Amino acid sequence: MGIIKACLGFLAIAAVFVGFFQVAPPLLANYSFQDDLKTVAMMDSANFQKTDEDVRTDVLRRAKDHDLPIESKQVTVQRINSPGLSAVYVAADYSVTVSLPGYSFDMHFNPTSGNKGF
Secondary structure, eight states: OHHHHHHHHHHHHHHHHHHHHHHHHHHHHHHHHHHHHHHHHHHHHHOTTOOHHHHHHHHHHHHHHTTOOOOGGGEEEEEEEETTEEEEEEEEOEEEEEEETTEEEEEEEOOBSSOTTO
């Protein structure tokens, strides 16, 4: 009876580790991508010659660097222009499929460049 409990305990710990190593990479990629979105928004808000398509292209390039499945229509670019303040708000909406042994699920992410009201 003790050997069966030990084996079940070992299998449970192994399942947690396998799950962790499948779930952690998309979470870390999203965290890093969100940091990149803030950088893109800050740099592109200072450059008045960049269009929304240029900003979207910058975001897609960063997504490709992180191997994220993002298409152009999933990126939202919004400009905030008021006297003395020019800002760019960038958001992306995507899902990543995580495959565990015997089970798959989608992790949905919606990283943004920050608050619209900078």
